[in-house]
Amino acid sequence: MMKYAILFLFLINSCSEKTISNEEILARYNTVEAKAFINPFSFEADPMERLLLVNFEKDPDEHYVGLEPQFFNDSINGVGLLVIAWRKDMHIDVYHAKSLNPNLAKFNIAGKGLGDMVAVDFQEDLFEITDHGVQVAINFMDKWGRAIAIHLRESNSKSRKPFGLLAPMGDAAINPSSMPLVWLEDFYFIRRKATEQQVSIDGEERKLDKLPIPMDGTWMYFARYSENPWILMLNPDQHGNELKPQEHHALELILRNGQEELKSLVFYNGEKQVRLAFEPSFPNILAMELGSTAKGTFSLEPHHKGLGMIAGNYEVNKSSTDAMIKLNPSKGWIPNPDRWELKFLYKVGNVFKDWPINYEWDARIDFSMDTPIIYSTWQKR
Template identity: 30%
Template sequence: MKYVLPFHFVFEPMIRLAVISFKEDEEFEDFEPQFFDDPINGRGIRLLRYRKNGKVDVYYESGINHDESFSVGAGIADLKMTHFEKNFFEVTKNGLQVHLIFTDKQGRKNELKVIETSKRKRPVPLLAPIGGRIETPQKLFFVYMYDIDFAYRKTTQIHCSLDERVLEPATLPLLMNGQRTYLTRYCSKLTIVALNSNGSKPLCFDAIPGKIVIHDETEIHCDAQGKINQIQIGQGMYSAKLHFPGGFPNLLELPESECIKGSFDIYISSNKITEGQYQLMKIAEQVHVELNQFKKWHPGRYPLAYKLLVTFVKIFKNWPTKYSWKGKVELKEPSLMDGQWQNRLDKNA
């Protein structure tokens, strides 16, 4: 039996990342080094510089495969392959270690250096609201950090400069593990999951009702009535799934001109990230699809400082509730999907 589903659910690999925030700089709010080592992204460092106006600069090594559809913030400003004279980025048992030196498009020498010698680090899992500020999202993606931590001020040296101008690191007005910290956070274990990236195809496969089928490394659970209970990628700790409490219908079996509604849950590593609603309407050989009403992430039992962070910081409170997707699936051979994400962006987030 052939199935067509309006979902493209995949991992986006990344090894580690850090975000170093600055206070009262005239030009930049954050620097975000990322390290990749996979067939999709290549191997090396990509650095994002977040500007005060919402635009983002992207600098990357020659070993990185740049994605032309990459979108972040209010759009891309500088985009340049570069040579990092210093390109060290590690996370050790004593915390964050970064040293990057490169020349930007304006001809300025950029240096970012973070050396942490902290002890008794206590990282926690956290869903990062990284997509919350994207004005024109190309996908809905979730960055789940298994071991996020903050740099302790007492045992961390941070230096960032553009030529002679020094950027002062921002501090966090909360004690983390009883320590004063910088607003510098990082992780070395994370899972990134993307849903319905622009230009992606629908999920098409053959299955027998009541059986589990493996299609392109995706595990799909079909119930005895022919509906889909679950779509899963990965295994164990590094896994993610779309779960449908009432089952998701095969688009090929939908009745004509009847509105079908239901709900779904998104899990990463057995942790529920969010839930949402879907709506389907088949008209001739085309199915109109809406995904919306996403719920905010609830972290469960957490240290007090993290509870305050996700409760009162607006971007955490709203993520991912502002996202919605409208699209169409063509049922003729080959089945095609076209859709667009919207983010009802809060300019004050």
């Protein structure tokens, strides 16, 4: 199977380096010999069936302020339940069924990172989402030997109106090893009316946080869930890895001044996909003139318009042996709300739109060897 899929290839007539705007500078090339395009961008997907986040920050436990059940059913993680316990100190503890094989590394993007990971026997492990909402009965012992119980049962006859969202999970990360893109389709809040709820730790019931505004004419808890999460990692950190073609990444290349440039990249994951597009096209770094700079903008848009998009800037600087790349989602997340409540929520809750702005990807492409090598890290500014 081809690892690179070239979607389109066409000719763009262009002259020398040109400044299009303050944000855009076309790459300048110093060779008539066509150079192969090397792609420094990549995605990784982490499959998940459904998730729920229950907050009680206004009525915290001695250690925990929130619980996040997740259910998996795939060949990577296994089959079973996992619960993230959010701590007061912004670290997380992870409790998982023994049937799961969780990857320790992926949890460093959550808050200040992983505290403890504990395999447990769940006395109850029901986590379903029906037409009426969530049906949850979870019970286990934490690392201190305390019983943690989550019981939620929605019986509201009113139809749900789920929507799409980019979860601001990356906002709490301190030392991210990638940019976490947690796209939540079929996302909704738990309704207060006709809901049986009891969340307790060590026998003490915790009061759930409440959403301060009604949604769809109904008062909600600030407990939210998705039966269709899509979790992506953009440009995971690289430490001297060879740049090679990757599966599930399709490139749309164009020709400018005889050199291939990247117009867009599409990452496919089953029926879902995300498109990373550049304007002007991302340059051919092997062919760039020494000491030259290229700048532009990018957008990151998933398959469903209701999930909105991310936008920002890129910059490339070329030297004799390497190229330095910066990627900053400076425009943040641009939502596409379909109702006034969401418009209001995103306006007063700046974290939803602004958290990507603080991320910056720095990469160095070393092409002094036969095969280009990439070193890259994410930083929060």
